[in-house]
Amino acid sequence: MTPSRLSHRPGVCAALAALALAGVAAPTAPAHARQPDPIPPPAPEISDAVALSRIPSDLMNSEGLQLVLDRSLRQLMVLRDGRLLRRYPAAVGTEGWETPAGRHQVLEKVANPHWEHPGDGRTVPPGRTNPLGSRWIGFYRSCEPRTNAWDGERYLSVDGCTVAGFHGTPHRWTVGRAVSHGCVRLFEESVQEVFDLVQVGTPVTVLP
Numbered sequence: 001m002t003p004s005r006l007s008h009r010p011g012v013c014a015a016l017a018a019l020a021l022a023g024v025a026a027p028t029a030p031a032h033a034r035q036p037d038p039i040p041p042p043a044p045e046i047s048d049a050v051a052l053s054r055i056p057s058d059l060m061n062s063e064g065l066q067l068v069l070d071r072s073l074r075q076l077m078v079l080r081d082g083r084l085l086r087r088y089p090a091a092v093g094t095e096g097w098e099t100p101a102g103r104h105q106v107l108e109k110v111a112n113p114h115w116e117h118p119g120d121g122r123t124v125p126p127g128r129t130n131p132l133g134s135r136w137i138g139f140y141r142s143c144e145p146r147t148n149a150w151d152g153e154r155y156l157s158v159d160g161c162t163v164a165g166f167h168g169t170p171h172r173w174t175v176g177r178a179v180s181h182g183c184v185r186l187f188e189e190s191v192q193e194v195f196d197l198v199q200v201g202t203p204v205t206v207l208p
Helices: 048-053 188-197
Strands: 005-007 025-027 065-070 075-080 083-089 102-105 108-111 114-116 135-142 146-150 155-158 162-167 178-180 203-207
Touching: 048 075, 048 083, 075 188, 083 188, 102 135, 135 188, 162 188
Parallel strands: 005 114, 065 203
Antiparallel strands: 025 155, 065 075, 075 083, 102 203, 108 135, 135 162, 146 155
């Protein structure tokens, strides 16, 4: 599959964004009935000073461009030579499907990605209804299976490799909340700016 062909997989990310690799995520039968969790509230507004105070000193002293995502504050920060260039509200992974913390890097950039339904193969072309929005910036890949994981609405299992990344979303109300399956949703205008700033190899740090 070419890099421009991305799949939305229930339980992996975004509405979700995952490469159509070996496996597919599917609802699994729960061991017991469970009511859906309430929708998480949006993160409160914060100042630049508060956002920057949580960034480790070694990152603040690093040269070049880097992305720092603070999961707790649901903020994406763009730094250059330790200076804050941009700060964006972001939707992150929900409990049990947290956006992977740690040091990563941009693995791929795709403009106007397609979304392919994993069940019926239906493809959503680029446009206002595409779950990935207009840009995809992948920074994480894992081939560890997930089984019977609760995503706030249902139990899901993932068999195969999945990825996490930054992308746009047609559901603007979700930005600032912990509602995804690991990916990072940004406003369309935000993800387009980030897309133009980063390159493959740009460091990405996800703070817990």
